Amino acid sequence: MDKNTAMEDLALTMQEKDGFNEAWLYAEKGEIISKGALGFRDPENTMPITEDTIFQLASVSKTFTAAAVMPLMRQGILSRDDEITKFFPEIPYQGVTVRHLLNHTSGIPDYFDDADWFIKIWEEEKRVPGNDEILRFIQETEAKPYFAPGEGFHYSNTGYNLLALLVERLSGIPFEEFLKKNIFEPAGMTSTYCCHIRRDGVPFENYAQATVFEDGSCVADIDSAEDGDVAAFDGLNGDDYVYTNIFDMLRWDRALREGKVLTLEEQKLMYTPGKLNNGDNAVYDEEDGLSYGFGWAVGNEEDYGLIVSHSGGMPGVATWFEHFIDADRVLVILSCRDYRDVRAYLGYWDGMEAVVRDKEPEPIISIEDIAIQNPDMSKWQEFCGRYEHPEDTDFIVDEVLLKDGGLYAKAIDEDGDETEFRLYPIGEDEFGRKGGMLKLTFGDGCAMYGEYTCKKL
Numbered sequence: 001m002d003k004n005t006a007m008e009d010l011a012l013t014m015q016e017k018d019g020f021n022e023a024w025l026y027a028e029k030g031e032i033i034s035k036g037a038l039g040f041r042d043p044e045n046t047m048p049i050t051e052d053t054i055f056q057l058a059s060v061s062k063t064f065t066a067a068a069v070m071p072l073m074r075q076g077i078l079s080r081d082d083e084i085t086k087f088f089p090e091i092p093y094q095g096v097t098v099r100h101l102l103n104h105t106s107g108i109p110d111y112f113d114d115a116d117w118f119i120k121i122w123e124e125e126k127r128v129p130g131n132d133e134i135l136r137f138i139q140e141t142e143a144k145p146y147f148a149p150g151e152g153f154h155y156s157n158t159g160y161n162l163l164a165l166l167v168e169r170l171s172g173i174p175f176e177e178f179l180k181k182n183i184f185e186p187a188g189m190t191s192t193y194c195c196h197i198r199r200d201g202v203p204f205e206n207y208a209q210a211t212v213f214e215d216g217s218c219v220a221d222i223d224s225a226e227d228g229d230v231a232a233f234d235g236l237n238g239d240d241y242v243y244t245n246i247f248d249m250l251r252w253d254r255a256l257r258e259g260k261v262l263t264l265e266e267q268k269l270m271y272t273p274g275k276l277n278n279g280d281n282a283v284y285d286e287e288d289g290l291s292y293g294f295g296w297a298v299g300n301e302e303d304y305g306l307i308v309s310h311s312g313g314m315p316g317v318a319t320w321f322e323h324f325i326d327a328d329r330v331l332v333i334l335s336c337r338d339y340r341d342v343r344a345y346l347g348y349w350d351g352m353e354a355v356v357r358d359k360e361p362e363p364i365i366s367i368e369d370i371a372i373q374n375p376d377m378s379k380w381q382e383f384c385g386r387y388e389h390p391e392d393t394d395f396i397v398d399e400v401l402l403k404d405g406g407l408y409a410k411a412i413d414e415d416g417d418e419t420e421f422r423l424y425p426i427g428e429d430e431f432g433r434k435g436g437m438l439k440l441t442f443g444d445g446c447a448m449y450g451e452y453t454c455k456k457l
Helices: 002-017 058-076 100-101 115-122 131-141 157-171 175-184 228-233 246-257 263-268 340-354
Strands: 022-028 029-038 209-215 217-220 240-246 283-285 290-292 299-302 305-314 319-322 328-336 396-403 406-413 418-427 430-432 439-443 445-450 452-455
Touching: 002 022, 002 029, 002 340, 022 246, 022 340, 058 100, 058 157, 058 175, 058 240, 058 305, 058 319, 058 328, 100 157, 115 131, 115 228, 131 157, 157 175, 246 319, 246 328, 263 299, 283 299, 319 340, 396 445
Parallel strands: none
Antiparallel strands: 022 029, 022 328, 209 217, 283 290, 290 299, 299 305, 305 319, 319 328, 396 406, 406 418, 418 430, 430 439, 439 445, 445 452
């Protein structure tokens, strides 16, 4: 198998089926096997993405935040077992340590659970809150912890905001500057920045604008009626807001492997799964067998050994960094535009992962590929109407209706927001959607999806 050809074919197919906009890089033992760039870095499709285009990393930034903590531990300024109330006495979460923040076992609520606090400042005060205001956020929202420290795993961006603030206070310099001097420059990452472009403007050229789909058009995330409030979070640090390109991420891979920034012992600590109070691993993704260390998802595979990784996602942003410790491989995928067909995107993702593991990729399949052409629509009117809501689910099909010659569904997502989408016929009385893997089957006066059977009202 020619891995470069296989990856190029996957990327081209994904772009053809879903208008994918990305740059990717795959290397083995530091040698680039495949790299490329497709699509555009602006909503108007006037500026092509190039291999040196700089993307927002979203939560892949957490690998750098965790790395920033390690030199402070090395110098004895900080211990992973220090309680954070030692540094932030105003925080009401007793017993939470630096270790808990690093591996998401603190129980501290994620700020996205109460995002309106930031949005209100953005809308009413016309300013973007800084990361130091995360302390004020915690005090004013008075959010109860998910659990006592060490009793469970719950991903918390707030924990990483606190880590960034801790680095800043103990080092005496801004977090952005600390990363530059202690991480990016030693690693040779000359095109990497921690900055706040929505608040302060873009300090570099060749930036990939995060782009979402709205009413059938491409829109910059900050201009979106639905997603424009991302600007309200742009002053935060630690959980996001590192910007880079595929070549600097390869440099990060090599710097880690060569011990340029962190010692191999420090990295070993970071790649060790966190432990709960009962001795169990801090499980990040049970289905994929991943635990969480310090800023990394941690997994082991029989053929490839230890693998650490992190994904990132924000409106218009999807990123992936996979660092094969034992096999000495690295995969970087950076995207600046929302994908529309989840089925196709997962096929692309699975295909790239297969190639990395020396396997032939499966063809990418979109919803249009499996949708029945010229379906029998005689029963579609019977399917229309409101349906009862199942309990204990974060996605509810509320209503089915005919519209523009097709069948559509109105649903309520986990945030309580209503969304409408087209239903594609994929079997007898069976339908799928483009924006997810939902399979909706209609029966006698009912609709079935997942484990639920919902009666028509």
